[in-house]
Amino acid sequence: MSRRVPQRGGRPRPSDHQGDRPPDRPAAGGRPASGRARWLLVIAAIVVISLVAWLALRPRPAPPGAGGDATTGEAAALSPEAAYETALRHSRAGRHEESLPFYRRALTGSPENPWVVHYNFGGALYNVGLEVRQRHGVAVPVVRSSIERVALMREALVELDIAERLAITPRDRATVIRARGERFQIWGFPWEGFVLLRQAQWTDPASTELGRIADGYVLVLEHPERRPTANVDPAGVR
Numbered sequence: 001m002s003r004r005v006p007q008r009g010g011r012p013r014p015s016d017h018q019g020d021r022p023p024d025r026p027a028a029g030g031r032p033a034s035g036r037a038r039w040l041l042v043i044a045a046i047v048v049i050s051l052v053a054w055l056a057l058r059p060r061p062a063p064p065g066a067g068g069d070a071t072t073g074e075a076a077a078l079s080p081e082a083a084y085e086t087a088l089r090h091s092r093a094g095r096h097e098e099s100l101p102f103y104r105r106a107l108t109g110s111p112e113n114p115w116v117v118h119y120n121f122g123g124a125l126y127n128v129g130l131e132v133r134q135r136h137g138v139a140v141p142v143v144r145s146s147i148e149r150v151a152l153m154r155e156a157l158v159e160l161d162i163a164e165r166l167a168i169t170p171r172d173r174a175t176v177i178r179a180r181g182e183r184f185q186i187w188g189f190p191w192e193g194f195v196l197l198r199q200a201q202w203t204d205p206a207s208t209e210l211g212r213i214a215d216g217y218v219l220v221l222e223h224p225e226r227r228p229t230a231n232v233d234p235a236g237v238r
Contacts, residue, residue, distance in 0.1 A: 075101040080109025084117060091120065096127040097142050115166035119176055122159030125152050126183060153187070174204035178213070190221055 075083050084106035090099035103121040111117045129149040131142040143149045157180065164176040181196030197214040204210060 073101060075105040078102070078105060080106045080111070084111065087124070088120065091124050091127075094131070096124045096131050099124045100128070115163040115168075115172060115176070118159045118163035118166065119179070122156040122163065123179070125156035125159060128152050153183070156183070170204045171207070174200040174207060174210060177203060178210065185217070190217070190224075193217060194221060 075086075078086060083102045087099040087102035087106055090096070090102065100121075103117065103124060106117055107114075107121065129143050129152045143152065160176055160180050164173055164180075167173040167176055177196055177200040181193045181200060183193075184196060185193030194214065194217040197210065197217050201207065201210040201214050
C-alpha cells in the first residue's frame with residue numbers, strides 16, 4: 001500500500017471570490033445540517049450494536065462432532081475403556097472429528113488417569129479446527145466457519161482446565177499448561193503463551209526443556225519475525 005504524500009504549501013486559503021459574505025445559516029426553526037448528521041450517526045450506531053448483540057446471543061448450531069451424544073451410535077455400544085482406545089486410534093490416524101464421540105463415551109466411565117483422557121480430548125477438539133479432508137481432490141476444512149472453530153477452541157480449553165486440576169504430579173500439570181500456552185501462541189496471543197510457558201517451567205523446575213522453550217518465546221517477542229521453537233503435538237496424544 002503506497003503512502004499518501006502530503007501536498008506542499010501552506011494551509012489552503014479561502015477563495016478570493018468569497019468576499020465578505022457571511023457564512024450560510026440554517027433557516028429559522030430548522031436544525032443545522034451537522035446536527036442532523038450527528039443524529040443519523042447515532043441511530044446507525046444503535047442499529048449496528050443491536051445487530052451485533054443479536055448475532056452474538058442467538059442460538060447457533062453446534063460445531064461438527066463437538067456436540068456428539070455418547071449415548072447413541074457406535075460409541076455407546078463400547079465400554080468406556082474400549083471407547084478410549086478407539087478414540088486414541090482415530091486421533092493417531094488424524095481423524096479427530098470421528099474421535100470426539102468416543103472420548104465423550106470414555107469420560108462416562110472411571111479411567112485410571114482421568115487427566116490424560118481430558119488432555120487428549122482437548123487435543124482432539126483443538127485439532128478438529130485444523131483438520132482438512134480431500135473432496136474431489138481438493139483439501140477442504142472440516143469446520144465450516146470461524147465461529148465453529150472458536151467454539152471448539154473454547155471447549156478444548158475447558159478440557160485442559162479439567163486436566164490440570166486432575167493432574168497429580170508437577171510434570172503432568174506442566175504438560176497441560178504447556179499445551180495451553182502453545183495453543184494461545186498459535187492463535188495470536190504471544191504474551192499469554194509466554195506467561196503460560198513460564199508457569200509450566202516453574203511448575204516443573206526439573207524440566208530444562210520447558211525453560212529452553214520459554215526462553216525461545218522471549219526471543220520471538222523481541223523479534224516477531226522469528227518463529228517459536230515450541231511445537232504443539234499434532235495428535236495431542238500421550
